[in-house]
Amino acid sequence: MPSPIPNEILSEIFSNLNFETENYFIPSQKDLFSCLLVNQQWCVNAIKVLWAEPMPVDKDRDMLRIYAKVIRMYLLSIDGQDKQQLIDYGHRFANSNSKNSRRFQKSLQILYGSKDYPTSQSAHVLNDLPTSQKSLLSSYTNTQSSHTLLFDYPSFLRYLDLDRLLLGIVHLINPRAKSRQFGDILIFQAILKMLAKRCKNLLSLVIDNQMEDSLTRFDDMFIMLNPEVLPLIYPIKETFITINFPINKIFLTLSCFCKHLEYIEITTIQQFNLQETDNSGIASLIVSQISLRTLVLRGSFQFLDQILYALPSQSASLKDLTFSCADFSECAPLHSIAACKNLRELRFWECYNLSDEICEPLVNCEFEKLRVIDLEETHSKILMEWKNKRENKEDNKLG
Known part of the structure; x- marks a missing residue:
């Protein structure tokens, strides 16, 4: 009789039973339900993945x-x-x-x-x-x-x-x-x-209250601040937050209680006529992390410099940095990004007002580990020249 497959391997296999939609992969519940019926070992491991x-x-x-x-x-x-x-x-x-x-x-x-x-x-x-x-x-x-x-x-x-x-x-x-x-x-x-x-091992938290079909409201998010609920978010390593504008209380709370985030993705649509705000909460969330690896910022952020100044605090661990639809018009030169020497992937998607003066510290910095520079729909001559120069240098090494 063949030896049973170890639980660790079964769990890994079941975790990868996904199917691709237009923008993302989601778990294949149909396949996982089928796995429940094989035997007791498969059932126990599939149940954990399903739930x-x-x-x-x-x-x-x-x-x-x-x-x-x-x-x-x-x-x-x-x-x-x-x-x-x-x-x-x-x-x-x-x-x-x-x-x-x-x-x-x-x-x-x-x-x-x-x-x-x-x-x-x-x-x-x-x-x-x-x-x-x-x-x-x-x-x-x-x-x-x-x-x-x-x-x-x-x-x-x-x-x-x-x-x-x-x-x-x-x-x-x-x-x-x-x-x-x-x-x-x-x-x-x-x-x-x-x-x-x-639940003692929550990995990922999604907060979304700005989509048209969203049911969550501003006040609902503060239920997470209830002392009886807070322990739920202590262990999270990923957070995806989509909101109309940065709500400092939410980010400051996360910065106090979630210190082990490896992935932060924040999407915001500023409502300047409704709420004047800054980004000090987001900056505090970044600074409070022990080893942040990935930061994704989507949308228009007022006072973007507040966020940028927080980046050097994660210079040892930050590997992947993405800006999408960001306006750099009022930013200081990007010394803060240049300080992140361990970056492997850097993306500016549909960003604008990246002047030569703002980009100069970045293009004059040696990033030994940087392998991906993505400038999709971002029109910056100095950044494009920098990207081409690095790519040619890598090609010569391979040649």
Whole structure:
């Protein structure tokens, strides 16, 4: 009988079961569901990968149903106090007889014990799923008075997108809704508090409140600052933040509690008529890191120099630096980038106002490890000449 494949290798294989969309790769849930059915070892390892990112980025109808099922499973994991608060909240509005109130109460039925939510009826929770998917989303057994999960699903979470979490909650309460629902923020907060207790190895956090279809609002992000939620973000190594304008309190909080970020990507669309702000929070987030490897800045940043001056603090570790749609018109010469001697990849995508004076320190610096200079849609004669000179030098070495 052949030896079983080591768990580490299985996990690596399953983690790479992706399919490519227009702009990114997403986990292939169909393939992972198939892996659940092979044997017990494959099931255990596939479950961990599936629940590392249980809400893939696609927002089609089938995926929204999966989102709602994930929220149901998370509700099974919240502690007694938060569970009772949600139940009490539902009872408080029971007499309103509104559709939203009734939907909210129905979505919380799974929180009740056997008296109010008989175990004989529990099968309806996931009975509309294909058999293979029940292995992921209904892997629990009924006891005399409660549900017992076969796996500690929240502990497997690695990638958390706040907007997708809210989307799953909204779809759970009312599958036809496209906007915020009655009581959704209470469920949102209760789940985040539960995850903070159960998920100890969160890798990536996505905060997005500026897209047209985004459900997260400005105030929602401050739920992350709740002392009972903060432990969730301590271990993250990646953060993707898309906002209308830099919110210093968010970035300052991350800089205080997240010191091990290796990848930071910030996208901003400045609303100068609504909010005058600076970038001191982003600068503090950069400076506070122990070993930042990749920094991606997309959009228009007022007071860009504040961010640039923070870069030398990461000169030993910073390998990949990208600017996209950035305006360098009011920037000082780029000595700060020149100080990052270990850069391997440097990109200026659709950037403008990169004058000769601003670029001079950069083009006169020797970057021994720099291998990629990408100037897509960036029209700077001095940078283009610098790029061509370096490429010719590399070609001569190879020749």
